[in-house]
Amino acid sequence: MIVSVASGKGGTGKTTVAVSLAISAAPIALVDSDVEEPNANILLRADHSTSRKASLPFPVIDMKKCDFCEKCSDFCAYNGIVVLKGLKVFAVPEICKSCGGCKIVCPQDAISEEPRDIGYIKFGERLGIQIVEGELNIGESSSTPLVRMLPDYFPSGRDVIVDCPPGAAHPTVESLRAADFVLLVTEPTPFGIHDLEEALVITDELNKKVGLVVNRADIGTSDIENLAIERNIPILMRIPFSTDIAEHYSRGHSPAEFSEYWREQFALLWQKIEEQVR
Amino acid sequence: MIIAIATTGDTLDSPCDPRFGRAGNFLLIDSDTEEIIDTIKNPNIASGGGAGISTSQMLANRGVNAVIAGAVGPNSFGVLDAAQIAMYSSAGFSTAKDAYSAFKSGELKRISNPGSAGRFH
Numbered sequence: 327m328i329v330s331v332a333s334g335k336g337g338t339g340k341t342t343v344a345v346s347l348a349i350s351a352a353p354i355a356l357v358d359s360d361v362e363e364p365n366a367n368i369l370l371r372a373d374h375s376t377s378r379k380a381s382l383p384f385p386v387i388d389m390k391k392c393d394f395c396e397k398c399s400d401f402c403a404y405n406g407i408v409v410l411k412g413l414k415v416f417a418v419p420e421i422c423k424s425c426g427g428c429k430i431v432c433p434q435d436a437i438s439e440e441p442r443d444i445g446y447i448k449f450g451e452r453l454g455i456q457i458v459e460g461e462l463n464i465g466e467s468s469s470t471p472l473v474r475m476l477p478d479y480f481p482s483g484r485d486v487i488v489d490c491p492p493g494a495a496h497p498t499v500e501s502l503r504a505a506d507f508v509l510l511v512t513e514p515t516p517f518g519i520h521d522l523e524e525a526l527v528i529t530d531e532l533n534k535k536v537g538l539v540v541n542r543a544d545i546g547t548s549d550i551e552n553l554a555i556e557r558n559i560p561i562l563m564r565i566p567f568s569t570d571i572a573e574h575y576s577r578g579h580s581p582a583e584f585s586e587y588w589r590e591q592f593a594l595l596w597q598k599i600e601e602q603v604r
Numbered sequence: 605m606i607i608a609i610a611t612t613g614d615t616l617d618s619p620c621d622p623r624f625g626r627a628g629n630f631l632l633i634d635s636d637t638e639e640i641i642d643t644i645k646n647p648n649i650a651s652g653g654g655a656g657i658s659t660s661q662m663l664a665n666r667g668v669n670a671v672i673a674g675a676v677g678p679n680s681f682g683v684l685d686a687a688q689i690a691m692y693s694s695a696g697f698s699t700a701k702d703a704y705s706a707f708k709s710g711e712l713k714r715i716s717n718p719g720s721a722g723r724f725h
């Protein structure tokens with residue numbers, strides 16, 4: 327079973343929920359697909375046992391063969407390759423989508439591909455949780471390709487919890503694709519509801535089963551509850567804005583690691599998810 | 605030398621276009637003869653990402669030696685720089701004519717850093 331934990335925006339406690347759930351459901355795999363800012367392991371604190379480079383094929387041009395015909399740059403819809411007549415031809419890393427098209431259209435067979443590193447995939451284990459973390463190199467403009475690679479590294483034979491990138495853009499969509507169930511973490515504020523509705527547009531389109539975790543459930547409005555009833559989405563957990571859990575947050579702890587009570591609560595949440603998927 | 609000036613219209617009296625990659629038009633002036641040798645309607649106005657790259661390539665392959673525009677994004681900057689095209693800022697000048705005379709008298713500021721970043725997702 328693959329459970330993606332997402333939220334319409336950052337700062338809703340998504341990562342804390344993902345890590346706590348993993349601790350309570352271990353043995354399990356936890357995948358951090360928030361590759362621009364991976365922080366699940368700040369909570370889990372596993373040592374990285376191995377890591378590997380993630381790379382994309384990138385066009386390189388043999389100028390001895392090139393006759394500056396511009397077929398490659400005419401072809402590339404992204405303007406990812408530049409032909410400067412008499413001077414040089416080069417692809418632009420920030421723009422090229424590694425589609426391989428220019429290589430095919432080049433009549434002189436002047437274009438080949440070399441791997442271009444875009445980030446890392448790191449592995450570690452602690453508390454019975456195998457963690458797989460994607461980390462995008464600084465300066466890379468798009469995280470989507472790296473997010474799309476991660477399912478290839480999901481450990482086999484274990485359930486998987488995916489900590490998704492915040493927001494409702496491309497990388498989030500990619501991190502939800504493989505999910506059997508999507509857990510949306512939200513807050514009962516007008517912003518929270520707005521972001522939740524955006525996230526629901528994606529999960530509807532991908533035709534995913536969805537459940538809610540309402541964080542800071544005791545403050546703010548009851549509109550979330552109404553929305554849940556209206557849309558027939560189960561609220562699987564309500565986390566109060568208790569001093570107890572706030573203290574764990576402030577120390578950078580997962581509540582489930584240090585509190586018996588929260589470990590049980592998240593175990594219960596896992597059970598409910600299993601029931602929903604069945 | 606061939607100078608390309610980004611303008612919103614197609615004459616020397618037209619206002620300078622603050623954009624580069626999606627500038628409306630480019631006036632190509634031969635600085636030796638002082639003649640407008642071409643007026644290019646920019647085909648990349650409506651292009652998605654990478655308009656600046658395509659515009660830069662087009663001007664480079666037209667033999668342009670210097671461009672005058674409001675600001676140049678990082679992608680355009682990279683290509684123009686690779687093509688050894690000098691970049692000058694028209695910021696503060698209203699018409700193409702004003703910017704061009706300032707260029708001739710050496711008053712125009714060189715653009716040595718990419719301005720407004722364009723990120724592509």
Ligand code: SF4
Nearest residue numbers: 392393395396398432
């Ligand atoms: S298509 Fe091939 S030969 Fe033509 S400009 Fe591009 S690299 Fe050169």
Ligand code: SF4
Nearest residue numbers: 402406422423426428
């Ligand atoms: S690989 Fe695809 S995206 Fe990259 S430069 Fe070539 S055609 Fe453009």
